Amino acid sequence: MRVAVCLKQVPDTEARLRVDKEGRWIEEEDLPFKINESDEYALEEALRIAEASDGEVVVLSLGPARVQEALRKSLAMGAARAIHLDDPAFAGGDALATGRALAAALTREEVDLVITGSQSDDVGYGGTGSVVAGHLGWPHVWLVMGVEIEEGGTAKVTREMESGKNEIVRVNLPAVIEVQAGINHPRYASLKGIMKAKRKPLDTVGPADLGLDSGQVGAEGSRLEIVSVSFPESGEGAQLLEGAPDEVARLLVEKLTKEARVL
């Protein structure tokens, strides 16, 4: 099977974040970026499915130049080819604008399956894969914890429901599968893989290559506009205890015993 993976590069949320000068987004300079968590699981799932069927994986990502790091890493993990949607016009898109661009890029590929992560760790819209499916006219399943490719052009898919239950469904292929983190164990790139990745094709496309106007993608093609970002009021209600570990531990136990009376 030929499997496409759409992945996003996001700021490492473990890093110390700062609001940018305009107060509209976070300061990205010097910020470490990585492949979005559920997207890395998506890539692993795609590689397994492709390997089991003697197929190959093509990986797509939309974003600025730094995104090529994520694409190279994907190639090192085993993807055969990468496509970088690279144009300033693509920037700042909501799920609809980004989904439109990715779907347009996917229509130029012959793929049997598209796998994405379920949600990005930065803006977290959680809808980009479903929008891609809508444009392609394929079924989709969101928050997937298991995929089994069946004979006869269908897939058995396990999707998470609330309250610790999973639903098992069958969809016709081609389809878009949006996986949840934890579905598998993503592999590490081997040294050999990293060496091979340097010679694998990485193509760059802009809106015109995809038959789109720059007004249909990115911030211009979006219905949402982030007007400000800020830290939530910190420590609202929380008593922050300070000092050396021994001191704060004793203080906390005292408060839990005498003030909160829960010990």
Added chain:
Amino acid sequence: MASARKIWIVLQQREGKISRMSWEALAAGQKLAAATGGSAEAVLLGSGVDESAREVAGYDLAAVRVADHENLAEYTPGGYVGALAPAIRSESPDLVLFPHTYQTVDYFARLAQETEAGLLPEVTGFDADGEELLWTRPILGGKLVSKVRIRGDEPVLVSVQSGSFSADELSTGQADVSALELDAERVVPDREILGVEEVGGEQVDLTKADVIVAVGRGIGGPEKMGPVEELARVLGADIAASRPVIDNEWLPRDRQIGSSGQTVAPKLYIAAAISGAIQHVVGMKGSRVVVAINKDPNAPIFNLADYGIVGDVHEVLPALTAAVREVKGT
């Protein structure tokens, strides 16, 4: 003043029971209608949902609209999008609210794509005081909040995060129930439902625990669990975790707290190296006293904690164990 002429709230029901988050979304819809001078209508999808419709009609709404069809008995995106898309196209509500559930997210992006509506997931509030409506939603795992405006005039689909509006504030009334016109040829499932399974069997029932020590990804690995177990032992606590810990298999899945795990309300909840993403918070915010230990002073967990310690869990947890031992004299 910001205006929204017509607001729909699509409720989620299963076997005739309307979900708690749906009532919260309905409360959000009523508040929006009041703040913008608009009207709120509830929309109910299913098969044989008359009784639920009558229940909803007891609230202050302009109407209760019912899409009743045998293909809507079980949820599928094909059925739900097929039912709602033509209705949204023909009746052009300004805003369509949904509870921010896994089911909603599974289909409403697709509904937005199909109807050329905007998509605004996971809002936690709105501000209608200015010229235009501004929405709040968490970003970057809840570390920051964003304010968002909508561009253009076409409908926008909005999902309302759990706990953001209170179902206790619903105002009652008397609404008419009417059918939502369906294009039956379009209400067609696009997936075959094979069954439902319990995950992990829930061998451990954390809902009965008095004290819980919960760990997040920041704990570092399964080999670092020793101090956690020590603390749990001296406190007589159960050990739990946020999702990344479970995904990494550092603890079994029946220890997971949050939207895809268990919902708990112990008298004491110690969150160690847990940042406080909303998916975790919804499972533990009912706890009586919350202690947060995290090295990041901006971690959102400090916003709902009663006591916070900014520091390294690997230093604080052993110190805490020692301090508890001192008090208990063991």
